[in-house]
Structures are given as structure tokens and as C-alpha cells.
Amino acid sequence: MARCADCSYFFSIPAGDYDYEKGKGDCVHEEQDQKGKFWLSRPVLEESDACAKMKARK
Numbered sequence: 520m521a522r523c524a525d526c527s528y529f530f531s532i533p534a535g536d537y538d539y540e541k542g543k544g545d546c547v548h549e550e551q552d553q554k555g556k557f558w559l560s561r562p563v564l565e566e567s568d569a570c571a572k573m574k575a576r577k
């Protein structure tokens with residue numbers, strides 16, 4: 520099964536950042552509504568099962 524770490528929306532948190540934890544990252548998506556584009560970010564783990572929005576890394 521694919522994992523968040525295999526997804527192009529997954530970004531690892533660099534060591535030294537205030538919220539760094541081994542295996543932790545952010546799921547970052549560009550979204551759009553009637554006012555324009557914006558970014559949504561939420562914490563995820565590398566080993567979490569991929570969700571339906573998963574986009575494989577190239």
C-alpha cells in the first residue's frame with residue numbers, strides 16, 4: 520500500500536524546526552475557491568496510509 524512518503528504533497532519537517540519529529544511531515548495542497556488560490560497544510564506521518572488525493576512522486 521502506498522504511504523504519504525510516496526506522495527508529492529508530502530514534505531518532511533527539517534531537523535531543527537520547532538515541530539520536528541522523526542517521520543513527521545506536512546501534507547500541503549494548493550486549493551482554489553471563488554476568491555482565488557490558497558494553500559492548506561496539515562501534519563501527517565511518512566508511514567501513514569495514502570489517502571484518495573495521493574499523487575505519486577515522479
Ligand code: SF4
Pocket residue numbers: 522523526527528529545546547563568569570571572573574
Ligand atoms: S494525506 Fe494524502 S495527499 Fe496528503 S501526503 Fe498523505 S497521501 Fe498525500
